[in-house]
Amino acid sequence: LWGxxxxxxxxxxxxxxLSILWPTIALPFAPGNIGNLFGMxxxxxxxxxxxxxxxxxxxxxxLEEYTGNDHQYVGKLHSNMDKGDGxxxxxxxGDGAGTLFLIDEKSGDIHAxxxxxxxxKAMYTLHAKVLDRNTNAELEPDTEFNIKIHDINDNAPKFxxxxxxxxxxEMSEVGTSVATVTATDAxxxxxxxxxxxxxxxxxxxxxxxxxxxxxTIKTALPGMDREVKENYQVVIQAKDMAGQMGGLSGxxxxxxTLSDVNDSPPRFANHSFRVTAxxxxxxxxxxxxxxxxxxxxxxxxxxxxxxxxGHDIFNIITDQITQEGVIIIKKxxxxxxxxxxxxxxxxxxxxxxxxxxxxxxxxxYATVKxxxxxxxxxxxxxxxxxxxxxxxxxxxxSFVGVVSARDPDADNKPVKYSIDRHTDxxxxxxxxxxxxxxxxxxxxxxxxxxxxxxxxVATEISNCYNPRQTTRVPVxxxxxxxxxxxxxxxxxxxxxxxxxxxxxxxxxxxxxxxTDEPLVGHKxxxxxxxxxPNFTIDDREDNTANILTRRGGFSRREMSMYLLPxxxxxxxxPIQSSTSTLIVRVCACDSRGNMQSCNxxxxxxxxxxxxxxLVAILLCVIILLMIVVLFAALRRQxxxxxxxxxxxxxxxxxxSYNDEGGGEEDTQAFDIGTLRNPEVxxxxxxxxxxxxxxxFPFRRTSPIKDNTDVRDFINGRLQENDSDPTxxxxxxLATYAYEGTGSLAESLSSLESAATEGDQEYxxxxxxxxxxxxxxxxxxxxxxxxxx
Numbered sequence: 121l122w123g124x125x126x127x128x129x130x131x132x133x134x135x136x137x138l139s140i141l142w143p144t145i146a147l148p149f150a151p152g153n154i155g156n157l158f159g160m161x162x163x164x165x166x167x168x169x170x171x172x173x174x175x176x177x178x179x180x181x182x183l184e185e186y187t188g189n190d191h192q193y194v195g196k197l198h199s200n201m202d203k204g205d206g207x208x209x210x211x212x213x214g215d216g217a218g219t220l221f222l223i224d225e226k227s228g229d230i231h232a233x234x235x236x237x238x239x240x241k242a243m244y245t246l247h248a249k250v251l252d253r254n255t256n257a258e259l260e261p262d263t264e265f266n267i268k269i270h271d272i273n274d275n276a277p278k279f280x281x282x283x284x285x286x287x288x289x290e291m292s293e294v295g296t297s298v299a300t301v302t303a304t305d306a307x308x309x310x311x312x313x314x315x316x317x318x319x320x321x322x323x324x325x326x327x328x329x330x331x332x333x334x335x336t337i338k339t340a341l342p343g344m345d346r347e348v349k350e351n352y353q354v355v356i357q358a359k360d361m362a363g364q365m366g367g368l369s370g371x372x373x374x375x376x377t378l379s380d381v382n383d384s385p386p387r388f389a390n391h392s393f394r395v396t397a398x399x400x401x402x403x404x405x406x407x408x409x410x411x412x413x414x415x416x417x418x419x420x421x422x423x424x425x426x427x428x429x430g431h432d433i434f435n436i437i438t439d440q441i442t443q444e445g446v447i448i449i450k451k452x453x454x455x456x457x458x459x460x461x462x463x464x465x466x467x468x469x470x471x472x473x474x475x476x477x478x479x480x481x482x483x484x485y486a487t488v489k490x491x492x493x494x495x496x497x498x499x500x501x502x503x504x505x506x507x508x509x510x511x512x513x514x515x516x517x518s519f520v521g522v523v524s525a526r527d528p529d530a531d532n533k534p535v536k537y538s539i540d541r542h543t544d545x546x547x548x549x550x551x552x553x554x555x556x557x558x559x560x561x562x563x564x565x566x567x568x569x570x571x572x573x574x575x576x577v578a579t580e581i582s583n584c585y586n587p588r589q590t591t592r593v594p595v596x597x598x599x600x601x602x603x604x605x606x607x608x609x610x611x612x613x614x615x616x617x618x619x620x621x622x623x624x625x626x627x628x629x630x631x632x633x634x635t636d637e638p639l640v641g642h643k644x645x646x647x648x649x650x651x652x653p654n655f656t657i658d659d660r661e662d663n664t665a666n667i668l669t670r671r672g673g674f675s676r677r678e679m680s681m682y683l684l685p686x687x688x689x690x691x692x693x694p695i696q697s698s699t700s701t702l703i704v705r706v707c708a709c710d711s712r713g714n715m716q717s718c719n720x721x722x723x724x725x726x727x728x729x730x731x732x733x734l735v736a737i738l739l740c741v742i743i744l745l746m747i748v749v750l751f752a753a754l755r756r757q758x759x760x761x762x763x764x765x766x767x768x769x770x771x772x773x774x775x776s777y778n779d780e781g782g783g784e785e786d787t788q789a790f791d792i793g794t795l796r797n798p799e800v801x802x803x804x805x806x807x808x809x810x811x812x813x814x815x816f817p818f819r820r821t822s823p824i825k826d827n828t829d830v831r832d833f834i835n836g837r838l839q840e841n842d843s844d845p846t847x848x849x850x851x852x853l854a855t856y857a858y859e860g861t862g863s864l865a866e867s868l869s870s871l872e873s874a875a876t877e878g879d880q881e882y883x884x885x886x887x888x889x890x891x892x893x894x895x896x897x898x899x900x901x902x903x904x905x906x907x908x
Contacts, residue, residue, distance in 0.1 A: 508521035
C-alpha cells in the first residue's frame with residue numbers, strides 16, 4: 121500500500137512539473153519558430169530577435185533500459201530556416217550518431233536505436249547541423265547538445281567476495297568489532313535511493329550484529345567460549361532503495377572464528393603417577409612422562425613442569441612438542457641403596473592473561489612415585505681411570521700396580537681380571553686374574569714409548585646361564601726416565617782446517633743431545649785427549665764446545681784427514697758418556713780463510729809404482745784380452761756334428777731346426793710355388809740360405825700324376841680345414857706328413873703289434889741287409905728261445 125501511494129505521489133509530482141514547463145517545451149516545435157532545440161517565442165507570436173545560443177535548450181533526458189520494441193523517441197530539432205517546404209536537411213554527429221541515435225533529415229526527430237545503460241555511459245554529446253538540401257550549404261552553425269541518461273534501479277548491490285574470513289578473541293565484550301563488509305551498487309549515487317544501501321544480518325543471531333549503515337559486524341553475546349564453539353557462519357545482506365520494499369539486495373557469508381585466549385588453567389586428570397626404573401638407567405635418560413590437560417591452544421596451552429622443592433636424583437623437563445613432563449635421571453640409581461622415591465610435580469602456564477587470572481589458580485599439582493628395579497650389574501672399579509708410574513729398564517715380572525673391582529649386587533659375586541690384548545699388542549704387561557696385580561712381561565724403554573694405555577676387563581663370575589657381566593677400565597702407565605743413554609753429537613759435522621791456519625783458531629762448534637730427560641735438565645761435558653798435538657777443545661758450559669787448532673801449518677800431502685775423538689758426558693746418575701769422532705779435513709783456503717779445495721794433491725810416479733810395474737800390468741791385460749778373443753773364435757768355428765755318427769747306427773734321429781720363416785714374402789729360404797704345385801717340384805733344387813752338406817744329393821723322381829691317394833688325402837684335409845669353425849680368420853699354411861700306401865717292410869711301429877712280444881717273429885730282419893742288422897740283433901736277441 122505504501123509503495124502504491126509512493127508511486128502515485130511521484131506521478132503527481134511529475135505532472136505538476138510538466139504543466140509548469142510545458143510552454144517552454146512545446147512552443148519551440150511550433151511552425152515558424154527559430155532555434156534548433158526548444159526555441160522561446162515572444163508573446164505576440166513574432167520571432168525573437170536575439171542570438172540562438174543565448175536561449176537554446178541544449179539538453180535531453182532519456183530513461184535507461186527502455187524495453188519497447190520501436191525506437192525510443194528522444195527529442196526534436198527545428199531551425200528557423202526550416203519553412204516546411206522540405207529544403208532543409210538535418211544532420212547529426214557526435215557520440216553514437218548513426219548507431220545509437222538517428223535523426224530524421226526532414227523533421228529533425230531524434231530516436232534511440234537500442235537500450236541504453238547509464239552504468240556504461242551516463243551522457244552523450246552530439247552536434248546538429250542544418251544544411252540546404254539542394255546545395256548542401258550550411259544554413260546555421262553547428263549546435264552542441266547533450267543527451268543525459270536518467271538512472272533507474274536496475275543493479276543489485278554486490279559484495280567483493282562471496283565469503284569473508286574473520287576472527288575475534290573469545291570472551292570478548294559485547295560490541296567488539298569483528299570485521300566490516302561493504303557492498304557496491306552500480307546505480308547513480310546522486311539520483312534517488314537506487315544506490316542507498318542498508319545492511320542487515322540474516323544468519324548469526326544472537327551472537328553477532330551488523331551496523332545497518334557501514335556493514336560493521338560486532339559481537340552481540342557476552343562470554344562466547346572457544347572451547348564450547350569455535351566457528352560461526354554469519355550471512356550479511358545489503359539492500360538498496362534504503363531498505364524499502366521493492367529494492368534489490370545481495371548477500372555474503374562471513375566465517376568468524378573465535379581465537380583462543382588463556383582463560384583455562386592446566387589440570388592433571390590424575391593427581392598420582394607411578395613410574396618404574398631399572399637401576400642400570402644411564403644418567404640423563406627418561407624414565408617416564410606425565411601429562412596435564414589444557415583446553416587452550418597455541419601459546420596459551422604451553423606448560424612448564426617443575427619438581428616442588430627440587431630433587432637430588434630426578435629432574436623433570438617439558439617436551440615442547442607434546443607438552444608433557446619428562447622425568448629424567450640426574451644421578452645413578454642403586455637398588456641396593458634405595459628402592460622407592462616420591463616427589464610432587466607442579467604444572468603451570470608459561471603465558472598468563474591478566475584479564476582472567478583473577479579468581480583462578482593457573483597451576484596444578486600431582487604426586488609421582490618412582491620404584492627402582494634390580495638388575496644384574498657389571499663389576500664396578502674403585503677408580504676410573506687408573507694412572508700408574510713405573511721406571512724404565514724394570515726387569516720382567518716387576519710390580520707395576522693394582523686395580524680393584526667389585527660386584528655391586530647383593531650377591532657380591534667374585535670378579536676375574538684380564539687385559540684386553542688389543543690394547544697390549546706387544547704383550548708388555550700381565551695381570552693376576554684374582555687380585556688384579558699388574559706386572560711387566562718385558563723391560564720397558566721410555567725412549568721407545570713414554571706412555572702405555574691398556575684396558576683391564578673385570579668379569580663377573582656367575583654360575584647361572586645369563587651372559588657374564590664385564591666392565592672395562594683404562595689404565596695409563598707412565599714410564600719414568602732412567603739415565604741409561606749416553607749423549608752424542610747433535611748432528612753430523614763437516615769440519616775442515618785450512619793449510620795456512622794459525623794456532624788457536626776456531627774451526628768448529630759442536631753440541632750434543634741425549635734421549636734421556638733428567639729433572640734438572642741436561643748438562644754435558646766435552647773433552648778430548650790432552651796429548652793431541654793438532655787440536656784442543658774449549659767447553660763453553662752451555663752444552664756446546666769449540667774445537668781449536670793447537671798448531672798451524674797443516675799439509676794435505678802429509679795428512680788429508682784427521683779423526684778427532686770427542687768424549688761427551690752427562691751429569692745425571694749414573695753418569696753416561698760416549699765417544700764421538702769428529703772428521704777434520706785439510707783444505708786449501710784463500711787469504712780470508714774461505715775453503716777452495718779439499719782434494720788431496722796428485723803424487724808423482726816416483727812415490728808410487730814404477731814404470732816397469734805399470735808395463736807388466738798392461739801386458740797382462742793385453743794377454744787376457746787375446747785369450748778371450750781366441751776362445752770366442754774357437755766357439756764360432758766349432759764343427760757341426762754329423763747327423764749319423766756311425767754307419768752302423770741306423771736308429772731314427774730327430775733333427776731340430778730353430779729357424780723361423782719370414783712368411784710368403786720370404787722367397788730366399790724356399791720356393792713357395794713348389795708348395796702350391798707339387799707336380800713342378802724340382803728334386804735337385806737346393807736351398808739358397810744354407811751351404812749344402814752333400815755335394816751330390818740323391819735324386820728323386822717326380823711324383824706320378826696318377827697318385828690319387830695323395831690327392832684324396834690333401835683334398836680331405838683341405839675340406840676339414842675349410843669347415844673347421846675354430847680356424848683363424850687369415851690365410852695359413854698347414855703341412856701334413858703322408859706316409860703313403862705302404863712299404864715292403866710294412867710298419868715298424870709297435871702300436872699295431874700283438875699283445876705280447878712272444879707272438880711276433882723277427883727272423884726276417886736278417887734278410888733286409890746290413891742297414892737293419894742292429895735292429896735285428898736288438899729284437900732277435902730278446903727271443904726267449906734263443907736265450908734258452
